[in-house]
Amino acid sequence: xxxxxxxxxxxxxxxxxxxxxxxxxxxxxxxxxxxxxxxxxxxxxxxxxxxxxxxxxxxxxxxxxxxxxxxxxxxxxxxxxxxxxxxxxxxxxxxxxxxxxxxxxxxxxxxxxxxxxxxxxxxxxxxxxxxxxxxxxxxxxxxxxxxxxxxxxxxxxxxxxxxxxxxxxxxxxxxxxxxxxxxxxxxxxxxxxxxxxxxxxxxxxxxxxxxxxxxxxxxx
Amino acid sequence: xxxxxxxxxxxxxxxxxxxxxxxxxxxxxxxxxxxxxxxxxxxxxxxxxxxxxxxxxxxxxxxxxxxxxxxxxxxxxxxxxxxxxxxxxxxxxxxxxxxxxxxxxxxxxxxxxxxxxxxxxxxxxxxxxxxxxxxxxxxxxxxxxxxxxxxxxxxxxxxxxxxxxxxxxxxxxxxxxxxxxxxxxxxxxxxxxxxxxxxxxxxxxxxxxxxxxxxxxxxxxxxxxxxxxxxxxxxxxxxxxxxxxxxxxxxxxxxxxxxxxxxxxxxxxxxxxxxxxxxxxxxxxxxxxxxxxxxxxxxxxxxxxxxxxxxxxxxxxxxxxxxxxxxxxxxxxxxxxxxxxxxxxxxxxxxxxxxxxxxxxxxxxxxxxxxxxxxxxxxxxxx
Ligand SMILES: Nc1ncnc2c1ncn2[C@@H]1O[C@H](COP(=O)(O)OP(=O)(O)OP(=O)(O)O)[C@@H](O)[C@H]1O
Ligand SMILES: [Mg+2]
Numbered sequence: 001x002x003x004x005x006x007x008x009x010x011x012x013x014x015x016x017x018x019x020x021x022x023x024x025x026x027x028x029x030x031x032x033x034x035x036x037x038x039x040x041x042x043x044x045x046x047x048x049x050x051x052x053x054x055x056x057x058x059x060x061x062x063x064x065x066x067x068x069x070x071x072x073x074x075x076x077x078x079x080x081x082x083x084x085x086x087x088x089x090x091x092x093x094x095x096x097x098x099x100x101x102x103x104x105x106x107x108x109x110x111x112x113x114x115x116x117x118x119x120x121x122x123x124x125x126x127x128x129x130x131x132x133x134x135x136x137x138x139x140x141x142x143x144x145x146x147x148x149x150x151x152x153x154x155x156x157x158x159x160x161x162x163x164x165x166x167x168x169x170x171x172x173x174x175x176x177x178x179x180x181x182x183x184x185x186x187x188x189x190x191x192x193x194x195x196x197x198x199x200x201x202x203x204x205x206x207x208x209x210x211x212x213x214x215x216x217x218x219x220x
Numbered sequence: 221x222x223x224x225x226x227x228x229x230x231x232x233x234x235x236x237x238x239x240x241x242x243x244x245x246x247x248x249x250x251x252x253x254x255x256x257x258x259x260x261x262x263x264x265x266x267x268x269x270x271x272x273x274x275x276x277x278x279x280x281x282x283x284x285x286x287x288x289x290x291x292x293x294x295x296x297x298x299x300x301x302x303x304x305x306x307x308x309x310x311x312x313x314x315x316x317x318x319x320x321x322x323x324x325x326x327x328x329x330x331x332x333x334x335x336x337x338x339x340x341x342x343x344x345x346x347x348x349x350x351x352x353x354x355x356x357x358x359x360x361x362x363x364x365x366x367x368x369x370x371x372x373x374x375x376x377x378x379x380x381x382x383x384x385x386x387x388x389x390x391x392x393x394x395x396x397x398x399x400x401x402x403x404x405x406x407x408x409x410x411x412x413x414x415x416x417x418x419x420x421x422x423x424x425x426x427x428x429x430x431x432x433x434x435x436x437x438x439x440x441x442x443x444x445x446x447x448x449x450x451x452x453x454x455x456x457x458x459x460x461x462x463x464x465x466x467x468x469x470x471x472x473x474x475x476x477x478x479x480x481x482x483x484x485x486x487x488x489x490x491x492x493x494x495x496x497x498x499x500x501x502x503x504x505x506x507x508x509x510x511x512x513x514x515x516x517x518x519x520x521x522x523x524x525x526x527x528x529x530x531x532x533x534x535x536x537x538x539x540x541x542x543x544x545x546x547x548x549x550x551x552x553x554x555x556x557x558x559x560x561x562x563x564x565x566x567x568x569x570x571x572x573x574x575x576x577x578x579x580x581x582x583x584x585x586x587x588x589x590x591x592x593x594x595x596x597x598x599x600x601x602x603x
Contacts, residue, residue, distance in 0.1 A: 045601060049600075052512070054596055054597045055597040075516050075517070078511070078514050078517075079514060079516070080514075081512065081513070082513065082514025087509075087512045089600060091505075091600075093505055093508070093509040093512075093600060094509075095506050095510075096233065096506075097229045097234075098226075098229055102225075102229070105221050106510070106513055107510075107514055108221065109221065110514045110515060
């Protein structure tokens with residue numbers, strides 16, 4: 001379903017080039033739960049953004065659902081993201097002036113299928129946010145914020161969820177909650193790629209890769 | 221979330237940025253509207269003043285020695301009386317008062333006096349005016365204050381002037397000018413007693429108005445040329461009236477207007493452009509996440525452009541109200557003559573309703589493009 005062909009990403013900075021990904025080749029099957037681990041600066045976020053169509057690699061191809069992501073137009077890529085990919089970030093990245101339901105509905109009207117408040121609310125119920133529907137992000141706890149972001153990513157039931165350190169700002173309990181929902185999503189057929197420092201994720205994942213200096217070290 | 225919902229939610233969240241942008245546009249529109257509204261009034265006022273006052277013409281024989289003329293107050297040469305009728309029928313000039321004059325200096329009762337023969341006013345087409353010149357019946361004279369004092373003559377008495385008998389109809393009050401040594405009589409009487417039948421030495425036309433387009437200065441030059449074609453042996457002296465000064469003042473204010481408004485518009489555009497730029501910086505992450513969830517460039521740009529249009533629309537309405545209010549409040553004190561002509565200009569409202577949103581959208585175009593082209597991957601990496 002996702003195939004990376006010798007993907008390299010070089011950031012060109014004034015202090016020289018940074019090789020964040022170095023000829024990474026990778027196959028991720030549909031319905032897989034892949035955990036990506038590795039030290040800070042090893043290129044995990046870069047890899048995730050590349051798969052998500054947010055960051056053009058310097059070299060190589062990223063093929064998702066038979067689409068060569070960086071061979072299509074920027075507009076098509078945005079449209080592809082809207083229907084096929086859900087992002088979850090360490091920093092939650094909720095829109096500060098929208099309430100919980102509105103944040104979940106941020107992309108409801110983008111792309112082909114249209115989703116309404118009822119879809120958002122039922123999802124929020126499942127994520128135990130039923131009494132936080134009309135709160136602003138600043139009025140939510142970290143765990144609640146991350147579950148809101150998760151609902152936003154899952155609203156349109158995209159084929160792929162890309163989670164970048166979703167538990168990075170959470171205590172173990174809230175982290176476990178997030179992982180539980182990702183596992184459920186995966187069991188419902190979704191492909192999940194999870195970047196995390198936590199070793200526990202190995203238990204949830206069907207596959208784990210280790211990144212170091214832009215290389216995949218082991219592949220189970 | 222629709223673009224409109226996002227715009228309104230964001231405005232409520234970041235009120236200051238929105239308010240400052242709105243303020244700039246409201247101020248600009250208000251100034252424009254108040255200038256425009258009073259500008260119309262000032263234009264009307266100039267037209268009114270020109271109509272009411274116009275300019276004064278003195279037409280004298282062409283051979284007149286001007287040094288002598290200014291010294292004695294009249295020409296020693298004469299021209300035919302028929303000139304005044306030619307002038308009266310001349311198209312291209314409207315006048316309020318027109319008369320023919322023949323003046324002579326005579327020694328009378330051991331006194332150096334000016335004998336002035338004045339024709340009745342030649343009526344002008346259309347408008348009734350209270351006469352500006354004496355209308356003296358044949359056989360009667362008005363005598364100046366000094367003449368009466370020296371000779372001891374009184375109203376109602378009879379007196380002999382160069383062999384003709386006249387009755388004194390009026391003794392003029394002291395004027396403090398050479399009018400005090402004048403004796404006014406009917407033009408034809410004076411012509412008869414000085415032996416200058418059908419001759420005059422001056423035509424006075426007061427409160428004239430050129431019936432021509434263009435500025436007063438231009439039309440006066442043209443009028444002069446055309447008059448000289450009708451009256452070839454004449455000279456046209458022009459006494460500029462305040463209308464000219466008024467017209468110049470109006471040109472001045474139009475020049476200021478022409479300078480101030482573009483200046484204001486540029487400053488205002490820069491102002492809201494900078495505020496929009498700050499807004500874009502502030503929303504980097506937000507835009508990043510919108511990109512991540514699949515927003516296209518058009519939708520991101522629309523967030524900024526439609527917000528600008530909204531600012532323009534609100535500012536057009538508010539600015540029109542404020543500008544008109546200012547014009548109605550302070551305009552009458554400035555333009556006293558046409559105070560009641562300062563009325564709301566509704567067409568300027570429609571104009572603002574279109575122009576303000578367009579200018580606002582143009583102002584935020586660059587910030588909107590920066591928002592569109594920013595790299596979401598960089599924005600979302602920020603911790
Ligand atoms: N925009 C950029 N410009 C230059 N260098 C960058 C940029 N983004 C990332 N890098 C560099 O690329 C390398 C990989 O970064 P990346 O964020 O992918 O690492 P990571 O594995 O996600 O790290 P972390 O666990 O700390 O999040 C790092 O050395 C980083 O400094
Ligand atoms: Mg990272």
